[in-house]
Amino acid sequence: MSRSSLGRNAPRPVRRPVAIILAVLASASLLVGAACAAVPASFAAPPAYATGVDPEAWALVPAGEYLAGQFNERARTDRDFEIMVTPVTNAQYARYLNEALAAGKVRVDGGRVLGHYPGDPFAGKKHEKPIKAGAWPFYVFSDPAARITFDGKAFTVKSGYEDHPVTMVTWFGARAFAESHGWRLPTEAEWEKAARGVDGRPFPWGDAIGPGNANYYHSRDPFETPGRMGDTTPVGLYGGKSYGSFKTVDSKSPYGLYDMAGNVDEWTADVYAGTHQRYLRGGNKGDYPPDLRSWARSSAPPDFAGPSAGFRCARDPVR
């Protein structure tokens, strides 16, 4: 029977669309499979930039009222505190690990550094896991994302990452670092006030965000590889300087803190009843801008270590 004799509205053969479907599905599967197997483009050594910001510096945040949360509710901090101007760097954390290892306060187990944590009260709530006293991971150096390596004797920072924020550190490890210096992690409230000051601004520097303000997803900083793989940036990079063709805007917080939005999420101190999760603030290099707003929070178990999680410390003012 000829096609014309089937009439104008006769159903057409389906072989071509089916063949195309199979071809496209096969191609898509191959692409996804290849992507899983692909090694991400990364720097052998990252560009070296001197930001001029001192990672050992501290800033004073005075006690008093501030506007908290997304809806600017009135809140207050009851005492002055100091907070690190930048996140803790790889160099600072490697120094701590070496000192703690020498003092017998941590030990290496497989690809992890373990240390003691005294445990949390356990309420037995739904989804709550007990955090018992004992040895917990502080740092995971076996992950390819780790910028600190261990040669069996000492911890060393991979070349070029000394002044990048430490990552692959757990909440236990962040807390231990702070306590080893007589410091502490900031509470969520302290962190937020330090980030946005008292006037309710959504970002540490003001109302709007652009690639010159912070390291976030596809913000086109010099540490982003051609494959759009985000990486940490040196602490204090967004201080208004230009690095080659990349121009930054001075994006410090009202108290002079850098990297309070983007780069790495930062562990905070609070341990809440009914959950073992710990809270992180600030957003990271892989987040879209809304997650960099000062009130945005995320959470993870305290033994979680990732390439986007770091921390900074707080302390009582040094008189």
Place this chain on the structure above:
Amino acid sequence: MAWLSDRLNYLFKSTKGLVLTAVGLVGLVTAVFGMLSGPASEWGLKDFIVRTLGMRLVEAEREGRIIMLYHSIAIPVVAILVYLITDAVPMKERQRSTINATITVGYLLTMFDGLGFAYFGHSWLLHGLFIAGMSLTFYSGGLLAAALWPWNKEHHVSDPAYAHLRSGVDLERLAFFTMAVATLGSAAFGAAAGAYYGNGFQTFLAENLIREPHHSVAQFAVIGHLHIMLALIAVATTLVIGRWFDFKGIWHKLAMPLMILGTVVLTLGVWGVVTPLEPAAHMVIYVGATPAMLAALFLILYAWPKLVRERLAEQGLTRAGFGRKALALLHDPLKFGALWQMVYMNFTVSGVGIFMAVTLDKIIRVWPSKEERITLTGHWHILSAIVATIILFYFADMVGMKGRVRQWFGWTIILASDLAFGAVTVFSLKRLFIAEYDQQPLVNVTMWLTDLGLITVLTVLAAFLVWRLVDLARARGHWREDVAEKGILGMDATVVPAKTPTSTPGAGAGTGGRS
């Protein structure tokens, strides 16, 4: 003037015109507002759109904006389903026209005033009209439930092929009615909490607080509302698709009681999250979801063999091997596609949801909350979009899409949307098989496939709408046949029989149904 009034009559009085208008508006809003986030934002389109349209975006109001955007898209989709239900289920013409008119005004007010309020400054007049629009939509739902009243003897069924009670009550009609009542209750359930959070923008996105150890009653209500509304939209869509296929026989008799039971238990389970029974509510929800999903499975078990039988009959074949049967099943992409998307939903939505529920503490909550959020948002965005494609298949058949266009339209949407949904599913569950440090190549590929799939679907949708617009501009376009068939200018109060689109590909709408 007559030129314009004829076309307005088509667009706002005929089912096809009403659905076309709503589909067009939803497509437009999706295309424009989709540029404010994700890849389009990265490409700089967000700044262009904001500047060009004069949007006023405040960071702290993002969540409130998104919720109004969701409603501005969801309410027209609900309207589309209502149009399809009033068209497919027998009721008085006066009821049909009143329901359609009410919900049309309702969704237009919701859509335009909601978006106006959220994105273009905060005129409280617009906010009031947004609320008025949702209230009208709710009212039309009440009218629909009344029109669907299953115990009206006028609509009793005697044909033994269709599920019914001994008294003659049509169980399919009862399923529609149950869905409508459950939707009304669930809308009110969300509206009460929404009224609280909407006062001063104290609002939130459910995915941002799902991991919090404590939730207030109002927070539970919002989380429950979004889940049950999506589930009920899926139930309504399944029932409408059942009418399309003239669902009957043993599978129908098994499916309809299960759908009614599933709808009731699922809805009560979700409502239960705001009661002291909350710890048990999730189990009730699983129990309710199972029969509803079984009912959908029974529809597929009925309809796929039917598609094969009808195609083989068209070809004059009485016996066929597996290959020929498979080709017969795939012959009509619109009908196959609507059913296939229900199956595919199990991989990309239901399966992911069950996996999350089962492994929540062991896997999902070992990850950072942002990973859980990605999985959750992927889960319900896919559900919404997959339902939209099913509706599109039905509507394309309804307007008489034929021949090669039918093949390309259907297969392109199946392929492109499933590519996008599959890619989103892989992306959202990437942490299962790839570490954060190694993820970027996978992220790039899945995002690229997602963009490719969604842009293709939107392009096909745009082409479809342009086709209908061109038809509308023609003096003797198909739209005129629809107007004439509907008798729009001379409505009466007689009961109009159930109408289902064609059961043979390419033919126009016909009548079907039961005694």
